[in-house]
Amino acid sequence: MISFAGITKRYDDSTVAVDGISIEIPSNQLTVLIGPSGCGKTTTLKMINRIVEPTAGQILIDGQDIRDFDIKDLRRSIGYVIQNVGLFPHMTVKDNIATVPKLLKWERSRIEERVMYLLGLVGLEPESYARKLPKELSGGEAQRVGVARALAADPPIILMDEPFGAVDPLTRVKLQDEFARVQRELHKTIVFVTHDIDEAIRLADRIAVMRSGRILQYDIPENILSFPVEKFVHDFMGSDRALKRLSRVYVADYIEDVKVVSISQGWNQVGETKEEFMWAIDKDEKLIGWVDVFHSSREASIESTLTEVAREEILQPDSTVKEALSRMLESGTVALPVADSTGKFLGQISLSKIQELTRSDKE
Amino acid sequence: MRPLRLRNLDMMTLTGLVVMSISISIPGFLSVRETRISAGLPVKLLDVSPAGFLFFVLLGTAIFSLSLTRHSFYTGLLGGLVPVAGFFVTGLRATAIAAEVGPFSRVSPAAGLWLLVFSGYVLVFGARKKLKDRRELAALLVLVPISLTLLMLVSGHLNGLSIMKEFANRRTRFFEETARHLIIAGGAVFFGSLIGIPLGILAKRSNRVEKPVFAFVNFMQTIPSVALFGLLIAPLSYLSRSIPFLRQLGISGIGWTPAMIALVLYSLLPITRNTYASLKTIPHDTIEAGIGMGMSRLQILSKIEIPMALPVVLAGVRTAAIQAVGNTTMAALIGAGGLGVFVFQGLGQAAMDLVLLGALPIVALALIVDSFMQLLIALLTPRGLVMEEGK
Numbered sequence: 001m002i003s004f005a006g007i008t009k010r011y012d013d014s015t016v017a018v019d020g021i022s023i024e025i026p027s028n029q030l031t032v033l034i035g036p037s038g039c040g041k042t043t044t045l046k047m048i049n050r051i052v053e054p055t056a057g058q059i060l061i062d063g064q065d066i067r068d069f070d071i072k073d074l075r076r077s078i079g080y081v082i083q084n085v086g087l088f089p090h091m092t093v094k095d096n097i098a099t100v101p102k103l104l105k106w107e108r109s110r111i112e113e114r115v116m117y118l119l120g121l122v123g124l125e126p127e128s129y130a131r132k133l134p135k136e137l138s139g140g141e142a143q144r145v146g147v148a149r150a151l152a153a154d155p156p157i158i159l160m161d162e163p164f165g166a167v168d169p170l171t172r173v174k175l176q177d178e179f180a181r182v183q184r185e186l187h188k189t190i191v192f193v194t195h196d197i198d199e200a201i202r203l204a205d206r207i208a209v210m211r212s213g214r215i216l217q218y219d220i221p222e223n224i225l226s227f228p229v230e231k232f233v234h235d236f237m238g239s240d241r242a243l244k245r246l247s248r249v250y251v252a253d254y255i256e257d258v259k260v261v262s263i264s265q266g267w268n269q270v271g272e273t274k275e276e277f278m279w280a281i282d283k284d285e286k287l288i289g290w291v292d293v294f295h296s297s298r299e300a301s302i303e304s305t306l307t308e309v310a311r312e313e314i315l316q317p318d319s320t321v322k323e324a325l326s327r328m329l330e331s332g333t334v335a336l337p338v339a340d341s342t343g344k345f346l347g348q349i350s351l352s353k354i355q356e357l358t359r360s361d362k363e
Numbered sequence: 364m365r366p367l368r369l370r371n372l373d374m375m376t377l378t379g380l381v382v383m384s385i386s387i388s389i390p391g392f393l394s395v396r397e398t399r400i401s402a403g404l405p406v407k408l409l410d411v412s413p414a415g416f417l418f419f420v421l422l423g424t425a426i427f428s429l430s431l432t433r434h435s436f437y438t439g440l441l442g443g444l445v446p447v448a449g450f451f452v453t454g455l456r457a458t459a460i461a462a463e464v465g466p467f468s469r470v471s472p473a474a475g476l477w478l479l480v481f482s483g484y485v486l487v488f489g490a491r492k493k494l495k496d497r498r499e500l501a502a503l504l505v506l507v508p509i510s511l512t513l514l515m516l517v518s519g520h521l522n523g524l525s526i527m528k529e530f531a532n533r534r535t536r537f538f539e540e541t542a543r544h545l546i547i548a549g550g551a552v553f554f555g556s557l558i559g560i561p562l563g564i565l566a567k568r569s570n571r572v573e574k575p576v577f578a579f580v581n582f583m584q585t586i587p588s589v590a591l592f593g594l595l596i597a598p599l600s601y602l603s604r605s606i607p608f609l610r611q612l613g614i615s616g617i618g619w620t621p622a623m624i625a626l627v628l629y630s631l632l633p634i635t636r637n638t639y640a641s642l643k644t645i646p647h648d649t650i651e652a653g654i655g656m657g658m659s660r661l662q663i664l665s666k667i668e669i670p671m672a673l674p675v676v677l678a679g680v681r682t683a684a685i686q687a688v689g690n691t692t693m694a695a696l697i698g699a700g701g702l703g704v705f706v707f708q709g710l711g712q713a714a715m716d717l718v719l720l721g722a723l724p725i726v727a728l729a730l731i732v733d734s735f736m737q738l739l740i741a742l743l744t745p746r747g748l749v750m751e752e753g754k
């Protein structure tokens with residue numbers, strides 16, 4: 001746990017960047033510091049690895065004042081990812097990632113092994129990327145290397161200062177998803193600075209909303225969205241808070257069990273039903289499309305009345321409900337099928353179910 | 364075999380070939396004089412050696428065809444052979460031509476041979492530009508013709524030329540002055556780096572130092588070298604007269620002291636400026652990443668700042684070195700010695716070949732220093748910092 005106790009940072013020209021912050025950042029979770037530019041979020045972050053020294057107050061890591069540690073040891077035990085990646089251009093990807101292990105004088109074979117593992121972890125093919133140079137990487141690849149470098153010596157704490165700020169929106173979402181996966185695996189204590197509210201909601205376990213050097217609200221994302229403490233937080237979250245809440249819930253929790261038709265069997269499996277449409281599966285229970293049960297002639301085979309569903313229209317259990325809703329609006333349907341990564345049909349998610357969810361939230 | 368395309372022909376190669384054809388056809392390829400200082404008579408290449416003329420026609424054709432295939436390295440290599448062949452032909456025939464005119468007659472290169480050398484330089488330079496990403500090959504293009512020419516000089520092949528006769532009369536002196544020239548120029552660059560690099564670092568670290576430092580080094584660069592030598596004579600001779608210790612060290616108003624001081628001052632601008640610029644271009648993020656990962660101040664310097672800044676700093680040292688080789692010539696005027704001695708003696712006696720005995724080695728030294736520094740920079744530039752074409 002990282003504790004801030006009455007931390008203030010005042011500069012020589014008497015501007016106050018951080019104004020008496022006291023918060024506790026829980027271990028093994030991802031805490032986002034968010035706010036408009038100049039709110040003091042980056043300064044707060046940089047005080048943890050003592051790049052900025054506070055004017056007053058105390059920062060404790062697991063109960064110990066960070067000033068009690070040797071400054072170099074402290075920094076080597078905290079991973080650091082900065083805004084513009086800051087890769088060393090004159091070193092290969094491998095040497096960049098190996099920076100801290102080398103400072104810690106690890107054995108060569110151990111460093112080698114670690115670098116290869118980390119490249120794989122961040123989704124870069126180890127053999128071909130190890131010897132590349134920063135200038136040969138795309139923006140997204142450089143960010144991945146930046147994350148791998150921060151993880152190099154397996155530090156318990158990682159500080160990230162707008163790590164995905166410099167890449168295009170598409171790549172950013174992809175990097176966020178992959179980073180969320182890595183975090184689910186590693187459970188690091190992460191302090192993450194951003195000004196992108198969607199990014200915060202997507203990744204955070206806890207969010208601290210900052211303004212003018214103070215923390216206005218510090219809570220789990222759901223509570224910040226549902227119960228903003230003041231107008232600024234309310235406005236900062238945007239007018240689409242209801243939609244944003246949906247990006248915190250996953251399709252898996254709202255799958256409805258429905259009757260299906262199997263194309264390997266005849267019409268009599270359907271029997272008497274009030275349903276107009278039914279999802280159709282093959283003999284391996286893989287979803288292949290839907291059948292208009294109401295209008296189709298029972299003379300024709302099920303297969304000939306089938307409307308196929310494209311693979312990208314099928315939702316996965318780890319898709320967000322926001323994504324499900326967006327797809328429904330796009331395709332003009334009221335229900336979408338859910339299947340696992342092998343294509344096995346799991347059920348459907350419907351518009352009425354989503355409405356139920358948002359209504360219950362209000363109460 | 365790569366395809367021949369006319370659009371592969373570049374302006375540099377074309378210029379080189381045109382200059383080459385002019386040089387082998389104009390009347391004055393060599394010049395013959397009855398005595399060391401009498402007026403010269405022009406001799407055509409066709410009269411010097413018909414076989415040589417034919418050879419150059421063939422060589423020109425070969426270079427033209429190669430340049431159409433984009434074999435830049437081989438185009439440059441043959442281009443470099445143009446002056447070498449020019450000297451070779453001259454060396455073969457010089458003694459015989461001189462004998463035809465009289466017992467004290469002298470043979471010297473005339474406009475034709477110099478143009479031929481120039482055409483070779485243009486051809487090599489054009490090829491080097493295209494070999495930007497292969498700096499080792501580019502350096503080779505200069506080193507090959509120079510070493511072949513040196514080989515001819517050392518082997519005595521060119522002894523029939525007037526300039527070599529001047530050399531033969533001053534053999535010991537020539538080597539002494541060459542050594543002195545190198546020591547003065549090298550010393551100036553050494554001390555210039557010793558002062559200039561820290562000055563650049565200081566200017567980067569502190570805004571207060573930056574302005575006066577650059578005002579000073581820029582101002583120094585604007586003073587003509589002769590004027591600076593002159594300005595130093597009075598204060599230095601005063602110091603030497605009033606402080607015996609300095610006199611014992613050999614410091615006086617004339618000689619190597621003012622020369623060294625002036626040349627060090629000149630070398631400051633390129634070295635200080637490049638050191639400053641190289642540090643300025645290292646992004647703050649890169650340094651902060653290093654600090655954040657727990658590097659010490661010394662590790663930041665040795666692992667990040669020095670490797671990233673070195674190529675640009677060395678480029679400054681290269682400029683300073685080439686400049687120093689040239690400026691040292693003027694040092695002969697205040698009794699510091701160096702190859703300038705022959706230049707000024709020759710001017711005094713109206714003996715052009717003596718002037719050349721000083722001037723040609725200076726040009727050669729400048730080219731050698733340039734190539735050596737380029738090679739050094741290429742070897743010391745980390746792969747990640749090598750700029751690609753068009754970036």
